[in-house]
Structures are given as structure tokens and as C-alpha cells.
Amino acid sequence: MIRIKGIFFVAIDQSKPLSDQGPFDVVMHKLLGKEWRQIIEDYRQTHPEVTVLDPPDAIQHLRNRQFMLQAVADLNLSDSYGKVGVPRQLVIKKDASSIPDAVTKSGLILPLVAKPLIADGSAKSHELSLAFDQKSLQKLEPPLVLQEFVNHGGVLFKVYIVGETIKVVRRFSLPDDVCKRELSKNAGVYHVPRVSCAAASADDANLDPRVAELPPRPLLEKLAKELRHRLGLRLFNLDIIREHGSRDRFYVIDINYFPV
Structure with missing residues (x-):
């Protein structure tokens, strides 16, 4: 049903730089850890045209x-x-x-x-x-x-x-x-x-x-x-x-x- 509407989910390969993958319209993530948070933050800075769900710092607020x-x-x-x-x-x-x-x-x-x-x-x-x-x-x-x-x-x-x-x-x-x-x-x-x-x-x-x-x-x-x-x-x-x-x-x- 999702593909009929032209939406495709593509798994991110964590062994490769995120900027080398895609292009993406939206990045959805639920991974933890400082390293991943930094990767996502860097990606948001270099790819402002991509919607990231959601900013790591905002997510972190709900961890406590x-x-x-x-x-x-x-x-x-x-x-x-x-x-x-x-x-x-x-x-x-x-x-x-x-x-x-x-x-x-x-x-x-x-x-x-x-x-x-x-x-x-x-x-x-x-x-x-x-x-x-x-x-x-x-x-x-x-x-x-x-x-x-x-x-x-x-x-x-x-x-x-x-x-x-x-x-x-x-x-x-x-x-x-x-x-x-x-x-x-x-x-x-x-x-x-x-x-x-x-x-x-x-x-x-x-x-x-x-x-x-x-x-x-x-x-x-x-x-x-x-x-x-x-x-x-x-x-x-x-x-x-x-x-x-x-x-x-x-x-x-x-x-x-x-x-x-």
C-alpha cells in the first residue's frame, strides 16, 4: 500500500557514512548512543533539505x-x-x-x-x-x-x-x-x-x-x-x-x- 503511494523505505547501512547513502526525503531513526546522535546532527547540518524524525536533542529530553x-x-x-x-x-x-x-x-x-x-x-x-x-x-x-x-x-x-x-x-x-x-x-x-x-x-x-x-x-x-x-x-x-x-x-x- 505504501509503495502504491510512491513511498519507499530504505534501511540505513550503519557501516557506511550516512551522507554517502540516499538520497533521502525523510530519515526516521530510533537508535541510541552519542556516536549516532552526532552522525544525525552532522547530517542535519549538511542536508537541510532532508526531514529528520526527530532531532536527537529533542528525543533525548524524553529519556529522563x-x-x-x-x-x-x-x-x-x-x-x-x-x-x-x-x-x-x-x-x-x-x-x-x-x-x-x-x-x-x-x-x-x-x-x-x-x-x-x-x-x-x-x-x-x-x-x-x-x-x-x-x-x-x-x-x-x-x-x-x-x-x-x-x-x-x-x-x-x-x-x-x-x-x-x-x-x-x-x-x-x-x-x-x-x-x-x-x-x-x-x-x-x-x-x-x-x-x-x-x-x-x-x-x-x-x-x-x-x-x-x-x-x-x-x-x-x-x-x-x-x-x-x-x-x-x-x-x-x-x-x-x-x-x-x-x-x-x-x-x-x-x-x-x-x-x-
Whole structure:
């Protein structure tokens, strides 16, 4: 189908200089490492006529969860279609024994979602845990980000953004009743199976309409436009949840580059 439209994908040979290959109209990449970043930056300087998806420095911004959501927090997006924010969070770079005091001083409320600080696309960067009490906080492994858990009916929305095109799908997430059940047991750390992946699709599930209703399109369009500008990216996705019991209160909990 793509070839019928005159689009051809050509694999880049990493053993050869990029400037010796092509000519390309668009370069799409998701490789890591300083060497590759420099190659792409040099190529952008010498081939300004080629669209590079996306600038390495802009992509790098999403590799660290300490800064990932800052663009959303700075927006304070609120209009007639709803309000979009981010969960309160705390960054812990070392010394797990200091986490309980840091959480107390920050005013964060348990349970807390623990995420690896570095989001490099690896399986480990998707590992999540829930901490239910002060004692369990010391069992976590820094560097990490702690986010307040927001009840959201066990469903999240993956918002894929490709240029000005937006596609939204539903994914099963951590159900609220897990938090209630584990809290009642005074459980420590609950390790969460990977959520929001394609295998967890909730698009065909029989869901409560109040939970399944997609975020308003105008709100998503405004959010996507602002983030394209602020992040300098054209190929990324947002993980968004709706606060349970609310129709118009949304939180962005993760941003991923070039999701597959």
C-alpha cells in the first residue's frame, strides 16, 4: 500500500557514512548512543533539505522522567473541554533509605507508582512498582521517579501523534481495586506487569462508558499542538488517564518517542 503511494523505505547501512547513502526525503531513526546522535546532527547540518524524525536533542529530553512531563506541567491546560495536568512526583537519584523522609517532606500521598528514571525503550525502563507504605519505600531501587497514583478505572488512553495526525486507543492499566486490596493487606511493594502495551488493548472490551469515553478531540488537538511545539517532536505518544469519577480531569503519566 505504501509503495502504491510512491513511498519507499530504505534501511540505513550503519557501516557506511550516512551522507554517502540516499538520497533521502525523510530519515526516521530510533537508535541510541552519542556516536549516532552526532552522525544525525552532522547530517542535519549538511542536508537541510532532508526531514529528520526527530532531532536527537529533542528525543533525548524524553529519556529522563525527571524532565519528561515538565512541558505538560508548564502548560496548565484547561478549557471548556477539560483540564490536563500531571501527577505530583518526586525524583530519587540514590540512597533508598532516604526515600521515606523525602516522601514525607514532599507531601506525596501513598500509594506511589515507582518508575525507572531513565526511559530508554528497554524492558527494564517499563518496569513499574507500587509502594503502599513507608517501610516498603526503602525496598525500591533508585534512580527512580515516584508518582502519586491517580484512580482511573483501570483504563488509560494512548494518544499517538504523527505530525498533525492523532490516533487514540484504549489500553488496560492497573485496576483501582488492586490498590484498595493491597492497601488493606498493608502490602509492601507490588510489582506491576507491563501495562499499556498492544496486548492489553481495551478497545473491544465491555467497559463502563464513563471509563471508556475517549478524551475530547479538541482537547487532544490543542495538547498535541502545544507539545509538538514545546518538545520539538513530530512522532511520539502520550499515556493519558482520566481521574475516576470525573469526565474532564486528565493526567499525562508518560511520554514515549516513536512508539512501536
